Amino acid sequence: MLQLCSKGFPSECPRCSNNRLDTAIKETHRILSDQELMSWSPENAKMFSDIEEGAHITMSLASKRDYLIRKVKLLEKFRSLIESEDMWSRSLFSPQEILVFVVLKRKLQQRNIDKFELQDFGNDQFFGIEVYEATQDNIKRVVHGDKVTVVFGQLYTAKYLYNPTDFPRKKGKNGSSIWSWISRQNSYGYDAMYRDAKTGKNGGSWIVLHPYAIFPLYRVDFEEADKKNFLKNLPEISQINLRSQKIAFNKPGGVTIECKKKPFAQTPYTLSDADIDVLRELAMAVSPLFDKLNVWYPWDGKSLSTGVAEAIPDCTEKTLASKLSFVPLEFCDSSHKTFKTPFGGVNYVQNLLSQGKLKEDGNLFLALELLAIRKQDTSEARLKLEGYVAQLCGEDCGYAHPLVIIALARLAARSSLAQTSDIQQKLLEKFSIFYPDASSLWLTQAETELVHSKSSRAVAMGVTISGSASLEDNWESLRCQHGCQSQAMEKLLKLVGLSKVKHAAVNLFKNALVLQQLSAIQRKKNAMAFNYCFVGNPGTGKTTVAHLFAEILRDSKIRTSNKLIECNAQELKDKGAVEFRNMLEKATDGVLLIDEAYELDPLGDSKGKPIVAELLTAAEDYRDKISIILAGYQDDIYNKLYAYNAGLSSRFEEVVFDDYDAQELEALWDHKAQDCEWKYEKATVKVACRRLARSAGQKGFGNARAVRNLFERAVKEALARDDFGGNLKFQTVDILGDRPSANPKLQLVMKELDTKTGWGKVKKEMKRLVRISDENFERELKGQEIVQVFLNRLFLGNPGTGKTTCAGYYGRILKALNFLSNGEIVKKLRVTSSEAM
Known part of the structure; x- marks a missing residue:
């Protein structure tokens, strides 16, 4: 028996599905081929032929053509995706044409609407156009008030999601989590999504995704009194036939068809x-x-x-x-x-x-x-x-x-x-x-x-707040239930990233609430140190947060002042221990920030020892009067400072400033661009920030500084373009540069390489490297994973064949392709055993 037959009878023929798809594509192209689009007339849609109220929307020729082009894109994308799937596992072509409506916002009511534009009807949360199926139930649920304008339209979808279970529970920064999820679904060919309303509400809504295949049909202006008569023209409940989008295999009743059994396989208990x-x-x-x-x-x-x-x-x-x-x-x-x-x-x-x-x-x-x-x-x-x-x-x-x-x-x-x-x-x-x-x-x-992570979030001393709540929820609870007020805390929570830092700040308020419940004598006996060690790469906001912490310590009543005295380790060593004691006195009831604290280096610099001795004393004896914040690289703090005296680490609470990930770097760019009133393509910046994020976790990664440098470089490139006309909008080349093969320096090296006699395999390999770099450039723009490039090469050949010269060309090519920051060649005849050690 054929394996296919052993599964049962297929519910659908995949070839028939493909034929329907091909017919739909050809028909849409045929309509588009007519300049006047005479074969397609949405004004005469049958579903509205019996409705007298309102007026049919007459679409302009340009709007009609725009919709048909979107429909073609949708269909051709669907075809390209199913062609890569196994024939019997392909998604079936069973498109839905859904009658939908949207309530016009007040600012749109005076306009002539003849197409659905994302800028007019877009939902910021879902990055699509939110509409409702035209049913009596939905009209009653969504349309309220007098003088309401409703636009009806038709949604065309070839592949849709219905109540997806993996939809992100949290938006993420600037909606990054949802945007990433939507982009992924779009890449799988989904062009629409239905989601039920929130708990306790009936019905739901459709989100029209790219390429937004929807067009308007009818516009109705009515008051609440008109609604009852109008509803008679609409179905009471949903008319959508939720057909399976995959082929099912049905076994005929009364016939037992067994799968080919493996003699060694046991029968498992089944999951539900x-x-x-x-x-x-x-x-x-x-x-x-x-x-x-x-x-x-x-x-x-x-x-x-x-x-x-x-x-x-x-x-x-x-x-x-x-x-x-x-x-x-x-x-x-x-x-x-x-x-x-x-x-x-x-x-x-x-x-x-x-x-x-x-x-x-x-x-x-x-x-x-x-x-x-x-x-x-x-x-x-x-x-x-x-x-x-x-x-x-x-x-x-x-x-x-x-x-x-x-x-x-x-x-x-x-x-x-x-x-x-x-x-x-x-x-x-x-x-x-x-x-x-x-x-x-x-x-x-x-x-x-x-x-x-969710179940193990610790709750600080005495104040019970749900560990599963977000930091924002925790802070809101502290504000409402305990009267905590702090503008600095509000600012901190709005900063991009820094979840561990924000967690430490929330805990600070919790600890302060407990201390406030104690008597003066009890507080003195249970004095807590509020000294911190901020560790992280440059550009993660350590200095900015130190200023906010000074205010937070004051707002929480742990300190009586928000003053902040700043210095760095080298400055302290130059001025000596006496001046350091003076700084400690100035910072009393406030905060002392020591930047690059690892440079005190008491193990390697005698000038740092007396400073560290004073630091140890102050951190222990004046814990109720002053907060000291150390800042620097984590490994250097441990190797140069904490290694000198184990008691140092126990006196400072470590707060880790993690490197920003790609989405957080995008948010930083967006803030910078908005401040400077520059526009840009999100896909381009996504690629640029993804490139930056590859250096995350490495010592010296610039984080916010790296974004600022990238932005400023892009501005310079944009202003230097011959076609720049004063419109503050970045082009892809301003941010990402030209495709690798267009680099003049690379072209020069490749031209020199071509003049060399022989070296056929070498030239072929160098051109292949350039081709892969170009392909990766395009893959990045499409949001696809890049092909990994391994840079090490083994040059084999007899003496005098040009191996060293070739290595020089290779270095220059790698530099021109931005694989290396320096294409310089370091020559070594051999590595001795002592050098290897």
Whole structure:
């Protein structure tokens, strides 16, 4: 029996679906080919033929053409996406034409509306056009008051989301979480989304996504008294037929059709349909090809074998554990605990697969290993994972290994489109719920902390505020319930990023509330030190926050003044211990900020020792009178300052200023652009900030300064353009520069290279490097992952063949492509053993 037939009769023919799609595309192109668009007339829509009130909207020729072009884009994008899918797993072409309406805002009521523009009807929260299905229920729910103007229209959708379960629970900064989620769904071909109203309300709304295939039909101006008569023309409830967008396989009644059984597979306990549905929704947020995902259950995680596939021999499993980087060390016995080489595990698994072993889970292990050893490029891991799920779960009886959930979570965390989404956390939470014993073995420490982050938020002394609430909610509770007031705190919460800093500030207020409940004697006996060590890269706002902390300490009544005395370590060493004591006196009842505190370096500089001695005394003896803030790089603070005296670290509460991620850098850019009244394309800035964010976590990363430098450089480029006409709008070239191959310096090097005799393979490889750089430039603009480029090269050849000269060209090319900041060549004949040490 054919495998397809064993699954049952298909509900739809994929070729028929494709034919309908091709017909729709051809018909729309045919209508567009007529300059007068005589074959398409939305004014004569049948759905409004019986309505007398109001007036049909007569669309201009330009508006008609604009809608038809949007429809073509929608259809062709749908076709391009399904062509990459397996024929029997493709999305079906079953478009919906939905009668919808929107209530006109007052400023639009005087305008002649003949098309739906995002700037007029856009919903800032969802980055689309929000409309409602034209039903009596929705009119009663949404339309209120006298002299209301309602515009009816028709929404065209080929692929829509219906109450998606993975929609971000939090907006993120400037809506970045939702924007990232919407962009990802759009990349999967979804052009509309329906969401139920908030809890306690009936009905819902549609969000029309790019390319916004919707056009107006009818405009009705009526008062509340007219509503009853008007409603008679509309259906009472939704008329939408929520047809399946995938092919289903139905088995005929009375006939038992069994899947091809694997003799070694056990029968698993099954997860509930609801659990599987949620898991599939989350998996599809990573890739729509995971829509058939099913997982083996239960599993204790103590062995790589599950029962779904042939058991892995003990000797093979031990070798896998010793070579695979993603396998915890606890699985390696003493005889196998050797150093794991980066590609040793990959080579071993591939060897097993070539021998016909690991038939079921080999590709999963490869995907997990590639995610572990390749920190940037995930394309191969994604392909392995998609192939693995398609192979196992394409059949109704197929079960994937539970580790597939962890692989999906790690893939989601790396996705450029999903950086701010909580898909990773939700997947890890599901794994922990389904497999509690295995989660303690297989999740990394960071993943475990992510799963438990909400439930483990500590509540400070004596003041009970829900640990699951946001920092803003915590502060609002402190304001309303305890009367806390602080403009500085409000400013701090509005700053981009800095979650750990804000958390420390909220805790400061909580501690202050507890202290205020004590008597004067009790406060003296329980005096708390409010000294801090701000650690982080430049541009993360340490100095700015220090000023705000001075005000917050005053507002919380921990200090009586908001004065801040600033100095740096070198200045203190130059002036000596006596002047330092004077500074401490000036800062009494306020804050003393010591920037670059690691430069006190008492271990390496005798001038720093007396300053540190005074610092130790002041931090301990004057804890109730002064707050001291140290600032600097974390590693230097530890190595140069705390290493001198262990008592130093115990006297200062460490506050970490994390580097900004790509979304936070975008928010900083947006603030800067708005202040300076410059306009820009979001996609371009997204690429630029993603490039900046690649340096996050490295010592010296500039953060806000890097954004400011990028902005100022872009302004200079824009002003220097010959076509700049005073319109303050960036072009892509101003921010990102030209595509790599257009760099004049690169063109010069490549021209010199072409003049060299021979070197055929070298020239081919250099041109390939330039081509990949150009392709990556385009991929970035489209929001796609870039192809990883490895820069190391081994030049082999006889003496006199030009290896050293070629290395010089290679360095210049890498510099022109911005892979290196300096293309200089350092020549070494060999490395001696002493130099290697």
